[in-house]
Amino acid sequence: MTAEILIANVKPETQRWTCRLTVIEKQNVRSAKNSPIKFMPIILMDSAGTKVQATAFQSDIAGLDQRLTLYSTYLISNAYVKPLTDLRHCVDKTYAYVWSFNRRTLIQDVAPTEGVDHRQLAESATRPFWEFYTCYLHDEKICVLAAIVSKLPRAFIVTSDEQKVAWDVVLVDEDCTPIPLTMWEEFVTRHGAEIEKRLNEGEFPLVLIQRAAINLFQGMSLSTRFDSHMELNPSGERALVLKKWVASNTLKITELVVKKKYNDALVDIARxxxxxxxxxxxxxxxxxxxxxxxxxxxxxxxxxxxxxxxxxxxxxxxxxxxxxxxxxxxxxxxxxxxxxxxxxxxxxxxxxxxxxxxxxxxxxxxxxxxxxxxxxxxxxxxxxxxxxxxxxxxxxxxxxxxxxxxxxxxxxxxxxxxxxxxxxx
CATH class of the missing domain: 2.40.50.140 (Nucleic acid-binding proteins)
Structure with missing residues (x-):
């Protein structure tokens, strides 16, 4: 049996290796720049906290998307490894390589008791709403944990040359501060039906978004980006606290939506x-x-x-x-x-x-x-x-x-x- 090693020890010349890795993000499928080739980035982390981006391409995407479950741990062996040509896209500054997965990549299940739970790391990276304006001034992309409390009328956005699917929803945090979020294309395709269903049933689903952008146009709002990651119904200690708060404040939240207080996000957050x-x-x-x-x-x-x-x-x-x-x-x-x-x-x-x-x-x-x-x-x-x-x-x-x-x-x-x-x- 191949001995397990950490991500840091995996190089292009490494032979017959195995890593114990947890899936911490599955990003949306997108097309390469100036190319019709589709790919899906998958972010994995080992027990030392080192991250690596693995990418599935074209016809391999569907199978790997189904095979790899968010926050599950696997033994992964002998993926194709190559150096990063653009370090701006590096998910971990300590590891300048990317991996490619295909249907030949060996992926073995690990018992839940032997896995590594990294979901608390995502929660710990979230920013409170009151920090958003400072993040905007420094052009920081943010991680946010919030409740989705309303879907607004938008169904698409018309650009100079095309019409793109886009939804606007309202997020609320434990300070009862509402802010709009624009969900673009794949995020609507993946999560829109579930969000609408939950809202129609009178629920306010929780969402964890990584690398959201902050905009100042007609007030303050957030939007997904090409490399954002969105997770509905996240688990974890902070998510549990937020869920209990939402359940205890439904009338207050509904009043915010009725009064369209989300239009005051800039005033409430930037002060x-x-x-x-x-x-x-x-x-x-x-x-x-x-x-x-x-x-x-x-x-x-x-x-x-x-x-x-x-x-x-x-x-x-x-x-x-x-x-x-x-x-x-x-x-x-x-x-x-x-x-x-x-x-x-x-x-x-x-x-x-x-x-x-x-x-x-x-x-x-x-x-x-x-x-x-x-x-x-x-x-x-x-x-x-x-x-x-x-x-x-x-x-x-x-x-x-x-x-x-x-x-x-x-x-x-x-x-x-x-x-x-x-x-x-």
Whole structure:
């Protein structure tokens, strides 16, 4: 019988080897860059905590996906080993090799009592929601454990050249903070039916997601990536604690969903009032180091015929030709029972006592500005009156560099991510 060795001792020249390994991730099937070849990464770990990525290709994927169960331990022998050509894709900095599995790879079952349980490692890597904004500033991908408490109307996203399956769901943690998560393509295919079934039965299923991305667009949200790993109904001590908390707080969670508090994720998590401030003159330089800066300043609305409103989907905000109030099915997000509503956009100048910059404001922040000066845009869409009242109001404002939105409605180099009443420090 071949003696067992650890991952660190397996090299391309190693002959007749066996490792005792636990499957800690089975990632989604995807295609190689600029190639139709499909592959599925599988992440394994040994008793020393060393990880390795093994990859199954093409027709071998289905058999290996069925053979290898998440968190089960196996004796694996004589896989093909090769050096990593791009260390950015290394799953363990101490081991610069990847393995390939096929149907000839020897995989032997190990009794549960002889296995190695690594699921606590995934739990220990999870980040609390209150750390998400800091992670965003440092472009960190996060591991999150949460409850899925609602499915939102989105069914797909339309890009410049295609339509992709995508769902938006709402996650909640033990602090009762909700945040949206966009699940892309394979994650919907693998987990969508089970999530929808559980939600329809009145349950809030738990989910463990590794390498989720954090976005600041129309608030704060999360999204899956090509290399994310999603596990429904995870087990472990923290999952058990969260499950008990969810069961004891169903009414509170339901109220959050009804009130759409997930739209306030940026405010609840970033806590803008506690963020360091930047002078308007330093915005450009600061945005070279962080994606968002916070300034105290005043708005002057531009005398621009493009300022005002357009009519769009009440969920995805995409522009639609028609009148506000009409019910329709949105062909941009797939919402079945949407409503055409007014969506606002406004070019403005944001300044302090020394400098000013051109910015673009969108619906949620424009509505907040109307609220701050006791005006109703539905009955009093007077931008000159709004501009006059804003000149005496100092606001705490989050600024980021702009990207033109899908309808080409944005031209300024900076856009606003949030405004709030705040006296300058």
């Amino acid at each position: 803008p009032i506690s963020q360091p401030r930047t002078a308007v003159s330093a915005v450009e330089a600061q945005l070279n180091t962080v994606p968002v800066v916070w300034v105290c300043g005043k708005f002057t609305l531009a005398a621009n015929p493009g300022n005002g409103f357009y009519v769009g989907c009440d969920y995805c905000n995409r522009k639609v030709y028609g009148d506000a109030g009409i019910s329709f099915e949105c062909l941009f997000c797939g919402q079945k029972h949407g409503t055409m509503v007014k969506r606002y956009i406004c070019n403005a100048s944001l300044g302090d006592t020394h400098s000013c910059i051109p910015v673009t404001l969108f619906t949620s922040d424009i509505l907040r500005l109307f609220e701050y000066v006791d005006m109703n845009p539905e009955t009093d869409m007077d931008l000159e009156a709004l501009d006059a009242k804003l000149r005496s109001l100092t606001l705490l404002t989050g600024v980021k560099r702009s990207k033109n939105n899908e309808d080409g409605l944005q031209k300024n180099p900076y856009s606003i991510v949030f405004v709030a009443k705040e006296d300058p420090p």
